[in-house]
Amino acid sequence: MRLLSAYLIGLLFGLGIALSGMANPAKVLNFFDLAGSWDPSLVFVMGGALVTTFIGYRFVLKRPAPLFGERFLVPTSTRIDMSLIGGSAAFGLGWGIAGFCPGGALPALGTGRIEVITFVAALIVGILASRVVMRLSRPAPPTASAHRA
Amino acid sequence: METVFTPLASLTGGILIGIAAILLMLLHGRIAGATGILAGALMPAGFADWSWRVAMIAGMVTAPVAIWLLSGAMPAVQVPVSTLALVISGLIVGVGVTFGSGCTSGHGVCGMARLSPRSIAATLTFMATAFATVYVARHVLGG
Numbered sequence: 001m002r003l004l005s006a007y008l009i010g011l012l013f014g015l016g017i018a019l020s021g022m023a024n025p026a027k028v029l030n031f032f033d034l035a036g037s038w039d040p041s042l043v044f045v046m047g048g049a050l051v052t053t054f055i056g057y058r059f060v061l062k063r064p065a066p067l068f069g070e071r072f073l074v075p076t077s078t079r080i081d082m083s084l085i086g087g088s089a090a091f092g093l094g095w096g097i098a099g100f101c102p103g104g105a106l107p108a109l110g111t112g113r114i115e116v117i118t119f120v121a122a123l124i125v126g127i128l129a130s131r132v133v134m135r136l137s138r139p140a141p142p143t144a145s146a147h148r149a
Numbered sequence: 150m151e152t153v154f155t156p157l158a159s160l161t162g163g164i165l166i167g168i169a170a171i172l173l174m175l176l177h178g179r180i181a182g183a184t185g186i187l188a189g190a191l192m193p194a195g196f197a198d199w200s201w202r203v204a205m206i207a208g209m210v211t212a213p214v215a216i217w218l219l220s221g222a223m224p225a226v227q228v229p230v231s232t233l234a235l236v237i238s239g240l241i242v243g244v245g246v247t248f249g250s251g252c253t254s255g256h257g258v259c260g261m262a263r264l265s266p267r268s269i270a271a272t273l274t275f276m277a278t279a280f281a282t283v284y285v286a287r288h289v290l291g292g
Binding site for chain 2: 002003004005006007008009010011012013014015016017018019020021022023024025026027029030032033034035036037039040041042044045046047048049050051052053054056057060061063065066067068069070071072073074075077078079080083084085086087088089090091092093094095096097098099100101102103104105106107108109110111113115116118119120121122123124125126127128129130131134
């Protein structure tokens, strides 16, 4: 049940992405091209998704726990730091270069197009490489440093 | 490359994305962020954590096939950039979403819906740099 529901939620998400035009880089890039061939469709995608989620979360997050878990795993950090802003700035730069974001590209993989496979392969390399850098640059956890001391 | 303005399909698609995000929170207690789901599938923290992510990604990937079965056509994927641009873009997006802790779905939809200050800051930042990048690429460099 748990896995079937995750599959169906993914399918619903993917249908939304495909129907909305988020899986189509030409459409995404035209949304960002205010001074050229502007296509405002993405306002409706993000607006529709945001308002729906905003309303739904009000009810869901009042519940004591999710159906298949012990608690809601929601980020609690409120710190706006260089990693968040620098990373997001880089994401926007990359998004503006080719028009694919992770949520648009994963469903687009299903079309089997080589361009999507190329982007997702590079995306995965980028994610894994950054994780390695993060792990190396992060100070050792308290237990490990206690050992050293 | 011209595209057609599709307010109704885009709004319907957006609402479906929102319903998926609500259901993932209701059933699994998770944020529907493509970055987090993918990263966790690549570096699993145990089988139970890995399996729901893979199931969800499998659902996403089968969506175009479902549309093809229903309508007889795959959804449009028009890529107006070179292979080199795709590779560079993929690498930059991968680095950006990892350090930025999320992308359009995680910050732009789920985080904004929770009124998270981090997600609002992230979304304003990546939208701004995406607009700037397309402006520079198309109107300054003339790509």
